Amino acid sequence: MTVTIYDVAREANVSMATVSRVVNGNQNVKPATRKKVLKVIEELGYRPNAVARGLASKKTTTVGVIIPDISNSTYSELARGIEDIATMYRYNIILSNSDQNENKELQLLETMLGKQVDGIVFMSDMITPVLLHELERSPTPIVLAGSIEETGKIASVNIDYFEAAYEAVKKLIENGHLNIAFISGPMTSKINRDYKMKGYREALEDADITFKPELVVECNNSYDEGMQAVLDLKPHKPTAYFVNNDEMAIGVIHAVEEGGQSIPEEVEIISYENSKLARMARPMLSSVALPLYDIGAVSMRLLTKYMNKEEIDENQVILPYRIEERQSTKNDES
Amino acid sequence: MTVTIYDVAREANVSMATVSRVVNGNQNVKPATRKKVLKVIEELGYRPNAVARGLASKKTTTVGVIIPDISNSTYSELARGIEDIATMYRYNIILSNSDQNENKELQLLETMLGKQVDGIVFMSDMITPVLLHELERSPTPIVLAGSIEETGKIASVNIDYFEAAYEAVKKLIENGHLNIAFISGPMTSKINRDYKMKGYREALEDADITFKPELVVECNNSYDEGMQAVLDLKPHKPTAYFVNNDEMAIGVIHAVEEGGQSIPEEVEIISYENSKLARMARPMLSSVALPLYDIGAVSMRLLTKYMNKEEIDENQVILPYRIEERQSTKNDES
DNA sequence: TTGAAAGCGCTAACAT
DNA sequence: ATGTTAGCGCTTTCAA
Numbered sequence: 001m002t003v004t005i006y007d008v009a010r011e012a013n014v015s016m017a018t019v020s021r022v023v024n025g026n027q028n029v030k031p032a033t034r035k036k037v038l039k040v041i042e043e044l045g046y047r048p049n050a051v052a053r054g055l056a057s058k059k060t061t062t063v064g065v066i067i068p069d070i071s072n073s074t075y076s077e078l079a080r081g082i083e084d085i086a087t088m089y090r091y092n093i094i095l096s097n098s099d100q101n102e103n104k105e106l107q108l109l110e111t112m113l114g115k116q117v118d119g120i121v122f123m124s125d126m127i128t129p130v131l132l133h134e135l136e137r138s139p140t141p142i143v144l145a146g147s148i149e150e151t152g153k154i155a156s157v158n159i160d161y162f163e164a165a166y167e168a169v170k171k172l173i174e175n176g177h178l179n180i181a182f183i184s185g186p187m188t189s190k191i192n193r194d195y196k197m198k199g200y201r202e203a204l205e206d207a208d209i210t211f212k213p214e215l216v217v218e219c220n221n222s223y224d225e226g227m228q229a230v231l232d233l234k235p236h237k238p239t240a241y242f243v244n245n246d247e248m249a250i251g252v253i254h255a256v257e258e259g260g261q262s263i264p265e266e267v268e269i270i271s272y273e274n275s276k277l278a279r280m281a282r283p284m285l286s287s288v289a290l291p292l293y294d295i296g297a298v299s300m301r302l303l304t305k306y307m308n309k310e311e312i313d314e315n316q317v318i319l320p321y322r323i324e325e326r327q328s329t330k331n332d333e334s
Numbered sequence: 335m336t337v338t339i340y341d342v343a344r345e346a347n348v349s350m351a352t353v354s355r356v357v358n359g360n361q362n363v364k365p366a367t368r369k370k371v372l373k374v375i376e377e378l379g380y381r382p383n384a385v386a387r388g389l390a391s392k393k394t395t396t397v398g399v400i401i402p403d404i405s406n407s408t409y410s411e412l413a414r415g416i417e418d419i420a421t422m423y424r425y426n427i428i429l430s431n432s433d434q435n436e437n438k439e440l441q442l443l444e445t446m447l448g449k450q451v452d453g454i455v456f457m458s459d460m461i462t463p464v465l466l467h468e469l470e471r472s473p474t475p476i477v478l479a480g481s482i483e484e485t486g487k488i489a490s491v492n493i494d495y496f497e498a499a500y501e502a503v504k505k506l507i508e509n510g511h512l513n514i515a516f517i518s519g520p521m522t523s524k525i526n527r528d529y530k531m532k533g534y535r536e537a538l539e540d541a542d543i544t545f546k547p548e549l550v551v552e553c554n555n556s557y558d559e560g561m562q563a564v565l566d567l568k569p570h571k572p573t574a575y576f577v578n579n580d581e582m583a584i585g586v587i588h589a590v591e592e593g594g595q596s597i598p599e600e601v602e603i604i605s606y607e608n609s610k611l612a613r614m615a616r617p618m619l620s621s622v623a624l625p626l627y628d629i630g631a632v633s634m635r636l637l638t639k640y641m642n643k644e645e646i647d648e649n650q651v652i653l654p655y656r657i658e659e660r661q662s663t664k665n666d667e668s
Numbered sequence: 669t670t671g672a673a674a675g676c677g678c679t680a681a682c683a684t
Numbered sequence: 685a686t687g688t689t690a691g692c693g694c695t696t697t698c699a700a
Contacts, residue, residue, distance in 0.1 A: 052677030386693030
């Protein structure tokens with residue numbers, strides 16, 4: 001009932017190979033026969049079966065995307081970058097949520113490899129040794145997007161998380177703060193635990209400010225925990241907050257203001273994300289601007305190079321970031 | 335180099351058919367031989383090729399998801415609902431962004447059908463006649479998620495958008511407002527143009543309030559246009575706003591407050607979405623609560639029924655909504 | 669319970 | 685420029 005390449009060949013009085021050639025845009029076809037074949041394709045409503053093609057050619061033109069949670073705006077922005085570039089290179093995307101669960105991640109990898117994806121973009125806050133082992137064993141290229149894997153064995157695209165954190169905290173220090181709190185995301189994330197934390201600590205140390213563990217609070221990146229953190233930190237009287245993401249930062253703003261302090265006069269806040277929320281906050285949030293879309297896009301672009309077996313000059317790409325100064329910090333302009 | 339079912343069969347001294355049976359959990363295999371086969375599979379690191387399986391069985395256990403924009407939180411929430419249920423039923427998802435562009439939508443449909451997806455979840459603000467035609471012609475089941483198609487020919491999952499809008503506006507009227515603005519989303523969307531607009535108009539008419547076209551503003555659902563709308567409406571002095579989504583509603587809040595009016599004392603606002611932004615606004619937003627995740631989940635569930643050729647009692651499912659009253663409206667409790 | 673064999677719909681040599 | 689043919693790796697009758 002479904003029309004196949006064989007039906008088209010028969011109707012057009014040519015061989016399957018010829019039909020295949022016109023379908024795939026091979027130039028070795030006489031214009032007249034091409035036209036004839038195209039006509040039959042049209043008449044019969046022939047639609048090439050990509051599964052059969054995949055089996056025969058060993059290419060599926062689909063790539064796997066393993067992402068912690070697509071409903072999280074950080075990741076959905078990344079995903080959009082991935083998808084746009086994938087579309088540009090004619091790939092489709094199989095997208096799955098891992099919820100940062102290692103077993104799910106392993107199983108997803110297995111499923112996608114079983115589906116013969118041509119490549120994989122992988123995102124995870126923590127690449128465990130067993131995960132790394134599987135990533136290395138993959139018969140298909142893999143690139144990590146916004147995910148740290150320190151051996152450098154797997155290609156990745158990131159920003160300099162340490163540097164960005166350092167710079168943000170330094171700005172707070174330059175504005176005269178000595179008691180700077182760090183509202184961190186989950187320490188299970190390597191980026192949080194090692195890179196941002198290190199940026200925070202070193203910025204303090206370089207300014208001869210003693211690091212006080214009680215000024216760092218581990219949260220789940222939610223608005224509510226952002227508010228709660230401010231309450232919890234009250235005894236320590238922080239005058240500035242370095243906050244892991246915009247949503248928590250808004251929680252911090254609200255808790256600080258409800259506590260009767262004004263921003264940025266009495267308390268300054270700098271976030272680490274710069275989603276569109278940053279401009280929707282009052283005061284508007286100063287924030288480290290993460291190029292999420294670009295991380296996704298560049299990751300996918302890098303993956304296409306691997307899939308085409310092109311030469312790769314650098315498999316660990318570091319994208320630039322910037323700091324967007326708005327109203328939650330005192331700036332020269334303000 | 336890649337190990338196939340044939341390699342396993344040879345090593346285990348059984349036929350391919352037997353290997354296939356154990357891989358697929360067929361009970362007609364003697365435990366001893368099952369064990370033997372499993373052992374060889376383990377040793378050889380055999381991973382079934384889903385593409386070959388798909389070609390032979392005519393099932394890919396993959397469904398297509400055509401979505402306007404995954405980076406938009408409304409849709410990413412929907413997508414998460416779809417993906418969770420898909421995973422539950424062991425389907426993977428090919429996800430593509432259409433940007434509401436009809437040509438892209440048509441082309442995506444074509445690509446996905448070519449990839450032999452077992453079903454499709456489709457989202458679009460406007461189902462044009464040609465699109466409807468293609469959806470009807472699909473050899474594979476399709477369900478519309480959060481998308482209106484009035485002929486009822488295609489299965490769909492929605493809420494009663496009209497009723498929800500009506501009820502929201504009625505609430506504003508009951509609170510004493512006569513001059514209620516409607517900050518609408520794009521009128522290219524059928525839901526906006528017909529359903530919500532109708533809810534707004536009928537609520538007014540049923541309360542003997544004349545509908546004034548100058549009180550409705552068509553916006554693009556962004557924060558900035560929400561703010562701008564308030565400025566544009568100033569001459570008409572609205573005392574209440576019915577706003578199409580949370581992001582714009584926050585823009586409305588800010589513009590109203592910057593205009594020196596207090597919420598909810600002087601101006602009331604009710605939104606139509608209830609994303610997590612609603613609680614992050616100050617004052618917190620009252621809002622029609624859209625069950626986005628559920629719309630996605632139920633759509634996918636419905637699709638599995640079609641894919642399994644189960645009996646469907648109702649192909650147009652309407653999910654319940656509720657209205658979440660917070661601080662941007664005056665409530666009995668407040 | 670197991671095996672043999674015929675496809676599934678296409679691509680990719682290889683011939684012509 | 686076009687055709688022939690042998691797979692790709694699996695499922696699925698049908699037989700045994």
